[in-house]
Amino acid sequence: MAEPQGDPRLLRFFPASGENLRRLTREQVRHYNVRGYVKPLSIYTPEQADFNRARFDTLLDEIARANDGRDAYSINGYQAQVASIWDIIVHPVILDFVQDILGPDFVAWGTHYFCKMPGDPRHVPWHQDASYWPLTPSRTVTAWLAIDDADADNGAxxxxxxxxxxxxxxxxxxxxxxxxxxxxxxxxxxRFDPPEYIDLKAGQISLHSDMLVHGSDPNLSSRRRCGLTIRYAACDVRSTAGWNKNAIICRGTDPSGHWGNIPRPTTDSSMAMAWQKKVAVET
Ligand SMILES: O=C(O)CCC(=O)C(=O)O
Structure with a gap:
């Protein structure tokens, strides 16, 4: 059994202050502080959600054609290479919601599509995100953007x-x-409360704390279930393992200069990433 003791990271929940709210209601902030998450928050119209899905479908096709071992879970950390991911990260409505949780100064340091294809037998076990990450203190909130509709049947x-x-x-x-x-x-x-599903329509997000226990079931349905996770952290969070480089300063400032601030990519192709990896290996 892994022992959390002796961990140099400060891992505990930091509640949202509830001050200067831009979009969340007081009740939604209370829910986040007491339950650890809030949902559903509508961001994209159905037409815009179709566009997000089309962009993801293209990325997934490119990856399948590359035939280099990547799969439906491999589009992880592509925000410096894929313009449409960068654009989602800085969507002003998402940023308003996140600001209501983290306060005025925050970055996005990571993104990951969790795409469960129809019939995917793999589940995501119960976990706390902060347990995985070389970050301290635990002040990251995840926006989980539904690319497809997600419900209990397809492994929300x-x-x-x-x-x-x-x-x-x-x-x-x-x-x-x-x-x-x-x-x-x-x-x-x-010993805890019963689980709750984060059912979302495409184009909606949920927000969850990096200390909240969560996971997902296999997708035994015939419908795909894809979500884009976007990891937003307060600027005072520190990375102990270089996870600060691929960040975007989303709101406010980072006077310490700890976080990177990558520009919007000029391409929307996952091939750029594969090509860059190849160059890095060859040089
Ligand atoms: O999308 C899922 O099934 C799991 C997502 C997850 O574990 C996370 O956001 O950290």
């Missing part, structure tokens, strides 16, 4: 409300033969 994300206030929880690692997407499994979740 599910959360255990209220678990974000219990600190870094003990976990074990999944066994090699288990069909999982991430490997950490928080232990003893039965």
């Amino acid at each position: 994300m599910k959360v255990i409300p209220g678990t974000h206030v219990h600190g870094h929880l003990p976990f074990e690692n999944a066994k090699p033969d288990e069909k999982v997407v991430l490997h950490q499994k928080v232990l003893g979740v039965e």
Whole structure:
């Protein structure tokens, strides 16, 4: 069993202040502070959601054609290469919602499409995001943007409300033969409230704390379930392992200069990423 003790990171929940609210209601902030998440928040019209899906479909096609071992979960950290991901990150309505949680100064340091194809047998075990990340303190909030409609049938994300206030929880690692997407499994979740599904329509987001226990079931349906996770952190968060480089300063300032501020990419192709990797290996 992994032991959280002796961890140099400060891992605990930092509540939203509820001051100077731009878009969340007081009740939504209270819900976030007490339950650890808030949903659904509408961002894109159905037509705009179709556009987001078309962009993702193209990326996925390119990856499939590259035939280099990448799969539907591999589009991770492409914000410096793919303009349409960069554009989603800086959407002003998403940023307003995030500002209501994190305050006026924050960055986006990561993105990851979690795409469960129809019939995908892999589940995401119960985990706390902050447990994985070389970041301190734990002040990252994830916006989970539905690219496809997500519900219990096609493996929507599910959360255990209220678990974000219990600190870094003990976990074990999944066994090699288990069909999982991430490997950490928080232990003893039965003692908490029952899980809730984060059902969303395409174009809506949820926000969850990096300390909230969450996961998702296999997708046993015939419908794809894709979501883009965007990781936003307060500017006073520090990365201990270079995770600060690929960031975008979304609101306010970072006087310390800790965080990078990548420009909008000029291409929208995942091939650029594959090509850059190849060049890096060859030089
Ligand atoms: O999309 C999922 O199924 C899981 C997402 C997740 O674990 C995360 O956002 O950290």
